[in-house]
Amino acid sequence: MKRGLQGRYDILKLGGEEVRAFIPNKLPLKQPLKIDAELARKLDNALVSLGRLDSISEILPDSSLFLYMYVRKEAVLSSMIEGTQSSISDLLVYELEGIPGVPIDDAMEVSNYVKALEYGVKRIDEGFPVSSRLFKEIHNILLSKGRGSTKEPGQYRTSQNWIGGTRPGNAVFVPPPPNMVESCMGNLETFIHDMKSVTPVLLKAAISHVQFETIHPFLDGNGRLGRLLISLLLYENKVLQKPLLYLSLYFKIHRQAYYEYLTNVRINGDWEKWIDFFAEAVIHTSNQAVNTAKNLIALINDHEAKVNSMGRASSTALVVYRCFVKQPVLNANAIQTQTSLSAATIHSSLENLIKLGILEEVSQKKRNKIFAYKEYINILNEGTE
DSSP: OOHHHSSEEEEEETTEEEEEEEEOOOOOSSSOOOOOOHHHHHHHHHHHHHHHTTTTHHHOHHHHHHHHHHHHHHHHHHHTTTTOOOHHHHHHHHHHHHTSOOOOHHHHHHHHHHHHHHHHHHHHHTTOOOHHHHHHHHHHHTSSGGGGGGSSSSOOOOOOBBBSSGGGOOOOOOEEEEEEEHHHHHHHHHHHHOTTTSHHHHHHHHHHHHHHHOOOSSSSSSSHHHHHHHHHHHHHTTTTSSOOOOOOHHHHHHHHHHHHHHHHHHHHHOOHHHHHHHHHHHHHEEEEEEHHHHHHHHHHHHHHHHHHHHGHHHHHHHHHHHHHHSSSSSHHHHHHHHHHOOHHHHHHHHHHHTTTTTTTSSOOOOOSOEEEOOOHHHHHHTTTO
């Protein structure tokens, strides 16, 4: 449904050029959404898919292990959209050793994302609402180290930014001027918390994401934080017991369509097409996460059976194997810290797990060798190539 321009343009003078900065209309929407039978059915299917996703905690032997790895997959994907090249393996090696044996700036950015998400969840668990203050706190962690550390971490921008192009004058899109950011974000915060009885949470997440991306309140990290906003809103509203909905892979695969839908909302006010796309993303992503969890369970069961068939060596090998289920890239020192097994026992167990084809030595070092649970990582890597 076309409603016309969803905001206004302010003419700014920047670098000797006239630039049109877009200021979005305040929320809630001035004209109600037109949810026809087909879109209503898709939204219902999205909620059903979220219910299946939420049930993962019941089918997994330890849902915290899945959350540990799935958060890292999301961090890699979300950062890839912003141009980093770090893989899940790179991140795990960086977290294990903190050394520049991987693309250090990329791994640091992805690691920041993991910490930012975990911090946001912790704050919500403490009763703190999704709000401007929380956005700033998360952003401060997101840009705490690495390339974004000079881009005013934890502060709304005080200068003009833009999307696409080399300067505001040839940009694809210019967000509101800095003096409008606080009021725009204040309105978004009011919408998030004052409209619970009116706007269903799935619609609220879809609308809030567009509004956040349109405001682009920070100098850097807006895309990553805008995607986090979706997960945190659903988690805060108890649609999910754990923040397991991460749409970065879907947005990455359908990147061109994603940007076109955002532009179409701003220019034409066609919120329904965006919501349809958003609901499809929720359905696809939720179903994929459930399948990933099932594949991991099958892999772990199969490999535990292999380890148990080893005879006398199986008991200690199983202890070492379960360390890799918790953290699929490890060295002997990390295993010793977790298990208190002797160095000789750990070495023997690692050799046995390599012979079974479960582990691989991936560092090619003479000392402090790094071992990886490659099949586990490969299941999570699907879509990150």
